Amino acid sequence: MIPSSFDYVSPTSIAEAVALLARQPDGAKVLSGGQSLLPLLKLRLGQVEKLVDIGRIPGLEYLKEEGGMLKIGGRTREAALEHSALIATRYPILHDTVRVIADPIVRNLATVGGNLAHGDPGNDHPATMLVLGAQVVVVGPKGERVIPIDQFFRGLFATALEPDEILTEIRVPTPPSRSGGAYVKLERKVGDYATAAAAAQVTLSATGVIERAGLALTNVNPVPQRAAAAEKHLIGKKPDAALLNEAGRLAAEASSPNADRRGQVDYKKEMARVLAARALQIAVDRAGGR
Amino acid sequence: MSMHKIKVTVNGAAEEVEVEARLLLVHHLRENLRLTGTHIGCDTTHCGACTVLLDGKPVKSCTMLAVQADGREIRTVEGLEQNGKLHPVQEGFWEKHGLQCGFCTPGMLMTSCALLEQNPHPSELQIREAISGNLCRCTGYVNIIKAVQYAAEKQQAQKEAAHAAA
Numbered sequence: 001m002i003p004s005s006f007d008y009v010s011p012t013s014i015a016e017a018v019a020l021l022a023r024q025p026d027g028a029k030v031l032s033g034g035q036s037l038l039p040l041l042k043l044r045l046g047q048v049e050k051l052v053d054i055g056r057i058p059g060l061e062y063l064k065e066e067g068g069m070l071k072i073g074g075r076t077r078e079a080a081l082e083h084s085a086l087i088a089t090r091y092p093i094l095h096d097t098v099r100v101i102a103d104p105i106v107r108n109l110a111t112v113g114g115n116l117a118h119g120d121p122g123n124d125h126p127a128t129m130l131v132l133g134a135q136v137v138v139v140g141p142k143g144e145r146v147i148p149i150d151q152f153f154r155g156l157f158a159t160a161l162e163p164d165e166i167l168t169e170i171r172v173p174t175p176p177s178r179s180g181g182a183y184v185k186l187e188r189k190v191g192d193y194a195t196a197a198a199a200a201q202v203t204l205s206a207t208g209v210i211e212r213a214g215l216a217l218t219n220v221n222p223v224p225q226r227a228a229a230a231e232k233h234l235i236g237k238k239p240d241a242a243l244l245n246e247a248g249r250l251a252a253e254a255s256s257p258n259a260d261r262r263g264q265v266d267y268k269k270e271m272a273r274v275l276a277a278r279a280l281q282i283a284v285d286r287a288g289g290r
Numbered sequence: 291m292s293m294h295k296i297k298v299t300v301n302g303a304a305e306e307v308e309v310e311a312r313l314l315l316v317h318h319l320r321e322n323l324r325l326t327g328t329h330i331g332c333d334t335t336h337c338g339a340c341t342v343l344l345d346g347k348p349v350k351s352c353t354m355l356a357v358q359a360d361g362r363e364i365r366t367v368e369g370l371e372q373n374g375k376l377h378p379v380q381e382g383f384w385e386k387h388g389l390q391c392g393f394c395t396p397g398m399l400m401t402s403c404a405l406l407e408q409n410p411h412p413s414e415l416q417i418r419e420a421i422s423g424n425l426c427r428c429t430g431y432v433n434i435i436k437a438v439q440y441a442a443e444k445q446q447a448q449k450e451a452a453h454a455a456a
């Protein structure tokens with residue numbers, strides 16, 4: 001299908017892009033990798049007056065560790081994340097996540113910033129970024145602001161990003177030693193949204209109890225969020241199978257999936273429970289807890 | 291609605307055309323340039339029949355605007371054959387019967403071609419992963435895997451022959 005008509009501009013600086021968005025806050029939309037936005041426009045589920053393509057702005061694609069943080073340029077392609085040795089060795093949870101996003105061809109264009117800014121609870125990065133305690137850097141007419149990821153997702157396809165702001169960077173605090181994380185996804189086939197998925201990130205103490213815990217589920221809540229009760233239950237305890245299973249149960253209990261072609265509510269909750277416990281187990285193993 | 295003059299290099303030839311902003315790259319290739327080897331199989335970015343190489347990397351040309359390709363280099367299935375000789379991946383699909391209806395084939399060929407350029411000796415798992423964004427409703431994939439393996443061996447043999455001749 002063919003999208004309905006729109007204007008298109010391809011600015012070459014962030015300042016220029018922001019000015020273009022500010023001029024038309026209701027009708028203009030940022031085009032990054034386009035792998036979510038263009039299908040939406042093609043199916044005419046969405047319409048725009050103007051696309052502001054940030055594809056020609058230099059300096060938006062990078063991965064680097066700096067000042068205790070991993071910095072990911074907003075337009076960094078998923079494929080770059082997938083093939084990065086830094087990510088594979090230091091941030092295995094991100095490596096797990098990127099490998100199950102869409103398919104390898106889509107990942108050549110899809111961007112990390114776009115995956116977050118789209119605000120789709122079916123996307124995979126939100127859960128991972130929530131458990132990593134990431135920060136989102138955005139630039140608008142009034143300059144730059146840094147949004148903690150816990151405050152970023154506001155509703156279905158709604159984020160804290162203003163219409164005249166551009167997501168320029170994602171910052172992930174480098175986890176301390178004895179940390180581990182994992183992302184586990186159940187999908188009907190490559191390229192599908194998750195039936196359910198779980199992101200887990202833990203830090204163990206020197207004596208082997210859980211000091212910090214992050215747990216979040218994908219596509220079983222209207223808004224990506226952490227499983228707060230499950231996280232609280234984990235703190236200060238030895239990570240044995242019974243504990244991790246109980247945390248999975250608490251996370252699933254707090255979820256509210258919709259029934260659709262991917263399954264009934266009970267099935268999705270049960271899958272969420274199992275996946276959460278599995279993700280936690282891998283996270284604990286990677287943290288050196290075994 | 292804005293119009294844009296774009297210059298896209300397709301299979302080595304730079305073509306300048308004026309396009310509407312909403313024109314998809316696949317329609318630019320098929321309708322403006324009459325390169326109908328690139329197929330359209332879905333509306334949802336799933337099937338990969340439209341796969342072309344953008345600066346050497348496979349992308350779904352139904353999910354990219356033609357204006358986004360301005361100044362970039364595209365390779366399509368029409369660019370695989372050189373001087374009347376099939377590309378090794380084409381030969382592989384021929385020899386190993388890697389197709390039945392052929393609808394997915396242009397995309398499969400382009401993805402396989404990019405895979406072998408980047409990884410000349412892929413494992414079966416790596417081949418399966420690489421083509422996981424290309425759907426085939428006929429073959430069951432088994433012969434497609436064999437075709438890519440054939441192409442990898444063929445390219446290796448060609449390299450060795452060139453080395454021996456030098």
Ligand code: FES
Pocket residue numbers: 329330331332333334335336337338339340341350351352353
């Ligand atoms: S036509 Fe199906 S992915 Fe492009």
Ligand code: FES
Pocket residue numbers: 388389390391392393394395425426427428429
């Ligand atoms: S040969 Fe028919 S779809 Fe692949």
